[in-house]
Amino acid sequence: MTVADTQPIAQLPTSHSALLYAVSLFCAPEWQHAERRRYARSEMRLKVGTERTLQLLDLLRQSLSQAQASALWVDTVEQVLRLGNSLDALELHTRTYSATPQQALWVLLAFDVMPALGRTWGFRCQDEVLLPQMPEGDLWFLPHQDPANPDRLILPVETMLSWWLEQIDGPLDRLWGEYDDERRRTLDNWKSGRTTPAIAKIVEWFGYDHQFSYKSSDEAHLSTSQLRSLLLWARAIEQAYKDLVGCLTPGVAPTDADPMRNKALQLIELFRWSHEATVATAPTNPALADQAFVEALPSWIKEGPFRVITPDRSGRLLAAEQVAEFLSGIFSALPSNAKLPDIFGDPRLRSPALMTFNADRVRQRQTAQEGIENILVAWRGSDLGRQHPVAAGLANLQQLPGIAEFEPDIAYLSALHALSSGNFDQARQHAEKALELCLTRSIGPLKLDVAKLNFSLAVAQDAFNRASAERSFRILCKSVPPQDAARWRLGESPIDYSMRLAAADHAAWFWGNIVRPYEGVEIEAPLQENSEIIRAYAGLLFSGASEVEVRAFKKKFGGQLKRKLQDVRGDTFFTVTSKMVPDVVRVMRQMPTYSGIPEEPSELANSMAATHLKLVRLLPTDVLDARDYLKQTALMLAAERKDANMVKALVDRHVDIDAQDALGRTALHSAARVGADRCFEILLAAGANPTLQTFAGRTPAILAAEFGRATIFEMRLACTAYEVGRSELEEAYKLARDTAEDFKAKRKVYAIQGYEIAGRKGFQKIASLALAVLDE
Known part of the structure; x- marks a missing residue:
């Protein structure tokens, strides 16, 4: 698997694509290629995607020989999830404009990931050197120059094997007992960097039951299990480095020591610099340590690649949205060609490179964004003729140079314009186009707006349909306000249940906030309780209808009894009346009695309940078994309301007494x-x-x-x-x-x-x- 397998075109990596790639460095999951791509692009159903994530984490745990409850593994999972959430937030709020995949990866690694990883590793190494016996100390795994040949790099596997083989007693071709020249040649290839070790070979040759002979018996040596783990780590880092070189600078050898040609070395230097500056600070006082870290850095690195890890005077770092805004500014200023801008200006990797940008392209983008904002202001306004500036603005926008970068914005604005014009079908087409474009590029916060609009359109006029709603909901789940997460029970309930709760909220939001008809346009909300069948039934309830009248009602509306109403909650006539009638009866029983009214409220309430029971005894079982959007049946609702008469009536009609809701x-x-x-x-x-x-x-x-x-x-x-x-x-x-x-x-x-x-x-x-x- 390569970087290209997991990173969608012109889009920043996500938690899924990053996790899949990272795990593949240790143990490739036995998934089909199409399945890997669907997971990396977050195109799987939410439940399946979550299951695949847990499967990948467990594969990683097994490959690293970690116990499920070990402190190291728990900490590793926490760090992986935190990094994944950070990547998702950046992808959701960063705009990459016309950046190539290589430029997108370069900017993300140089201005966020590598400095952040270096600082994190520095914090871990502050107290003590984790592997003091290793050459290069805690940075042994970084490619570094060969002292004997400055033009050549020594890669992690060579570092690891060279150090280990110096301690081994006996010739290389007899490390495993009998003479084996094939293993000797393979080890030589691993050491030279010509080939990356196969995972299966490391596992086979460095089994836990094998004991190696060392020259000195007085020194403490790594156990075979520790050795295997370090080799797997070295192999994973080396493979990732080679993939990175191949992605950023095709044709450049991974062992090329020139950082101006092999740009991955500039990223490694950012990691090293961040790590060393962190280790040099005193860990006993965090505030003083942060201050020392900031003072030790030149201004160009603090305002550039280290901006994300440089705390302000209050010790605060940039929030995810602020980091995304910072990265978006860098993407906006990138040259229009596919060249990767250097971070450093000299091979010694200390002075900054002269940054160049296309001023004309920046101005074009600013003009387009101003035009988009003006259209939104006009659409949100209250002017009677607001459709005219919206239409004119859209027409002008499409004539601007370089507007192809803003195609998702135009599709989104066109969807809003179509909605206010009363053309829902056209609005759906524009909204779906915007969503398709969102899935192939990073377009900043607009992605959330597009997902919210598509989700609302999918649930606003029809009964809940998971297939049409889930694609948008997957995006919404990456950025949910805490109050919404609590109301939808995200993380507490099955994702399908949370999506159904969110659908009801979004349907209400859609009709209350998004459907803003222009002057002269009439838009009717879907029929709910005012439909003909419910009005007719309300008349029966309040009149104390006889069984004959109830039968006549059933005969007249028989074809509509199983049909779902045009409402996200997926109610049929029977499920909605099973909620409505008990509520009305309860309220009426609590009403005070007044002299002169023709019928006592409590008597009318009892009459309504009796009429509803008559209907239950006449309706077919498949009508009585209808479910709403939460998969609740009338039997569940009756039991929840302690309505024993209704429960008995439904049981007598042989409804499904073991039906389960969402x-x-x-x-x-x-x-x-x-x-x-x-x-x-x-x-x-x-x-x-x-x-x-x-x-x-x-x-x-x-x-x-x-x-x-x-x-x-x-x-x-x-x-x-x-x-x-x-x-x-x-x-x-x-x-x-x-x-x-x-x-x-x-x-x-x-x-x-x-x-x-x-x-x-x-x-x-x-x-x-x-x-x-x-x-x-």
Whole structure:
């Protein structure tokens, strides 16, 4: 695998492309080429992409022979994820303009990654040298000049092998016992840098069970496992270096020691300089160390390549968005040719290169960006004739020189213009074009705007469809405000569930903020509760309809009963009325009674509930089993509202009593959480399965223990059709016992989350019941 396999054209690397490449340096995943490209481009479904990320991390862990819970591995994962998040943020907020892939990689490495990695490695090496016995100390893995031949570079594998072989006792062709000239020749090739070691060869030749003979038995030597790990690291770094040389300067030999030809050496010098400046500072006082670090650097490096790692007077570094703005400025000033601008101006790599930029191209870009901003201001304005400056601005924009760089901006503005003109189909076409362009280049914060518009268009007028919405949502997930992440339960729930919650928010945002019709344009929001079928049903509810009238209603609207309404929540007539009727009934039962009104509110509420039950008894089972966008059924909703009559009616109609929603919850879970004892009893008697688990592994019994529903927990223990597992009992016991012991604090926590739990005695009883069964 090469850099080109994982870096999309004209786009900065992302966490996915970087992780895939890094892992391939240690152990190539057994994926097909198309699968690697889809992962690197973040084109997989969110759930699958997450699974692949975990798989790659585990492959890396195994190749490095690290235990899952080891402190070193936990720290490694933390650093990998932090770097991945940083790369995603930069890709999302940086504009690369017309930079080539080589220029994009060069700027990112020179002005962010290499200085940052050097400083991070410097912090790790401040206290002590990690490998004091190695030549070149803590920087042994960097390519460096051959003392015997300054025109030649010594690469990491040669450094490692030369140092190790000096300590080995015996000829090279007998290191593994019997004479083996092939291994000797292979080792020579590795040492010379002519070939990069194959991972399989290192694993085979340096197995944990093999012991090498050393010249001195008094000195401490590396174990074979340590040796293998270092060789794998040396091999990975050498391969990455060779790939980098091949990508940045095709045709230049990796062993070329001239940094003006072999520009990768300039990046290595940035790493070395950052590392050495960090190690030289005192680690005991961070504030003084930062000050010493800043004072030790010349101004040109602090304002250039080291800008990202140079703290200000308050000790703060640039935020990700500020780093992206800094990089965007560099990309904007790049020459229009494909040449990589030098960082250093001399082969000694200390003085700065003279930076040149295309002033005409910079002015063209500024003119285009001003035109784009003017169009947005006009579109957002309140002038009655605002469509005219928007249309004129778009026409003028497309005539500007070099406007091809801003093709995504034009497509996005055209989508907004089409929406305000009432042309939704045309808006979708422009928005999808903008999204396609976003996926092939880094266009800065506009990418989030384009993704948000596409996601909203996908969910605003139709029932939720994951396939049409997920591509945009993948981009949105890279930059979610904390309050939105909490509301969508990102990271807490399955990604599909979070996307459904986000869809409802974006549909509301779309109609409230994006649909801004021009003067004279009328745009109707999708029909929801005002549709004909719901208006007719409302008339039945308020009139106390007879069964004959309900049958007539069913006959008239039979073809619409299974059809989803034009709303993101994916409701059918029955799912929306299953939410609407109980809410109306509850409100009416709470209304006060006034003299002179024809019917008591509570009586009308009872009549409405009875009418809805009549309909339930007449509707086909497939209509009653309809699900909304969260995959909730009427049975789950009825159990959650403690509506035993509705639960009984639905069970009698043979609905799917074990249906699970997007979180894996069943009607039994709903009843257990709210303490709907009678509903739980009806469901159990009908054969509902109490062993089904949510995505988090919670059964109804565990939920009952969590919320203190003692009667429900007792019913579950008495259900002989499904045995309660020991692990389930142990978890229930622990939950109930802990809450009983710290009841007030637990009750407060649940109250903040909007949940009401039972009293302390309920938890004590559950703990007692569970313990009794466990002791049997």
